[in-house]
Amino acid sequence: MKRIGVLTSGGDSPGMNAAVRAAVRKAIFHEVEVFGIYYGYQGLLAGNIERLEAGDVGDIIQRGGTKLYSARCEEFKTEDGQNRAIEQLKKHGIEGLVVIGGDGSYRGAMALTQKGFPCVGVPGTIDNDIPGTDYTIGFDTALNTIIEAIDKIRDTATSHERTFIIEVMGRDAGDLALWAGLAGGAETILIPEVDFDMEDMIDRLQKGKKRGKKHSIIIVAEGVMSANKLADMIQGKVELETRVSVLGHIQRGGSPTGRDRVLGSLFGARAVEVLLDGPGGRAIGMKNHQVVDYDMTKAFTGEHDTDMSLYTLSKELSI
Ligand code: ADP
Numbered sequence: 001m002k003r004i005g006v007l008t009s010g011g012d013s014p015g016m017n018a019a020v021r022a023a024v025r026k027a028i029f030h031e032v033e034v035f036g037i038y039y040g041y042q043g044l045l046a047g048n049i050e051r052l053e054a055g056d057v058g059d060i061i062q063r064g065g066t067k068l069y070s071a072r073c074e075e076f077k078t079e080d081g082q083n084r085a086i087e088q089l090k091k092h093g094i095e096g097l098v099v100i101g102g103d104g105s106y107r108g109a110m111a112l113t114q115k116g117f118p119c120v121g122v123p124g125t126i127d128n129d130i131p132g133t134d135y136t137i138g139f140d141t142a143l144n145t146i147i148e149a150i151d152k153i154r155d156t157a158t159s160h161e162r163t164f165i166i167e168v169m170g171r172d173a174g175d176l177a178l179w180a181g182l183a184g185g186a187e188t189i190l191i192p193e194v195d196f197d198m199e200d201m202i203d204r205l206q207k208g209k210k211r212g213k214k215h216s217i218i219i220v221a222e223g224v225m226s227a228n229k230l231a232d233m234i235q236g237k238v239e240l241e242t243r244v245s246v247l248g249h250i251q252r253g254g255s256p257t258g259r260d261r262v263l264g265s266l267f268g269a270r271a272v273e274v275l276l277d278g279p280g281g282r283a284i285g286m287k288n289h290q291v292v293d294y295d296m297t298k299a300f301t302g303e304h305d306t307d308m309s310l311y312t313l314s315k316e317l318s319i
Helices: 016-029 040-046 081-091 103-114 139-160 175-183 197-208 227-234 248-252 256-275 296-301 308-317
Strands: 003-008 033-037 047-052 096-101 119-125 162-168 188-190 214-220 241-245 282-287 290-295
Touching: 003 016, 003 040, 003 256, 016 096, 016 256, 033 040, 040 081, 040 103, 040 119, 081 103, 096 256, 103 119, 119 214, 119 256, 119 296, 139 162, 139 175, 139 241, 139 248, 139 256, 162 175, 162 227, 175 188, 175 214, 175 308, 188 197, 188 282, 197 214, 197 227, 214 227, 241 290, 248 290, 256 282, 256 290, 282 296, 290 296
Parallel strands: 003 033, 003 096, 096 119, 119 282, 162 214, 162 241, 188 214
Antiparallel strands: 033 047, 282 290
16 A cells, blocks of 8 residues: 545544544655545545645644544445545545544444455544443543543532532443543442432432532433433432533543543554555454454444443442
């Protein structure tokens, strides 16, 4: 391969820029030309493609978001869309593609690979929900953003003796809620992986109050229910007054943590090595502290392993 492309797709995550930078510079290191494709698959179809030099990815490692921008593209899900994407790539002489995104982006990348155009996937999503990798780029930054918010909310919750319900991202995976809940000392953590048990939750809140707790923090992943709905449900059932905080998109932004920058760098560089070495269809990840590559199909058909020992531990500690 003498020319490759790189794009970011789907939901953005902090650390994607580190992955873009690493992919571009690793390719240049191997004397391979790199083209940046702007706005994901949508930009690919539109031919929004530009050559990137080493300097073009300077001064981005510390920035959240993605220099290549991101988009969602319905058209690309069709056979016709995918064929036109390959035409665009060929028109620019591009022979392989690094796709940085979540499972939807991986499905698109695999579709191109199956049509004979090699793609390698890099997991960029704050949700940490890609099967086959222990961590995704952006999870650590989002986690720390949530912890900072919990710490601040706890101050005011204590001052006014309130129960706070904090809603965090995570439609299908509870990793953010779980890790943030444990790290933030939440009394209750509600995640999609565990059936909601109203009685247990009320019981824990009441026990805490009896023991003299001045506040309660409940972390709820958006996939369980909205914080407002939960507040309505517990209305009148707990002594402490209830307040709601929905963290929303602040969880997606911000300067990436050191960990996400390192992960982005490792993954972006490895993706280029794997793309130059083989037929594509591989996903990059971290397993037991080692950077690995594996069949990309596994990343959207397999099951994500949420570390349930954290859930058990948080229940034991938040008494
Ligand atoms: P993420 O990559 O963060 O999971 P999405 O699920 O929105 O985000 O996917 C991003 C883009 O990937 C979609 O807008 C679409 O262009 C492409 N994509 C998603 N699912 C498929 C699919 N089944 N086949 C082909 N392309 C897909």
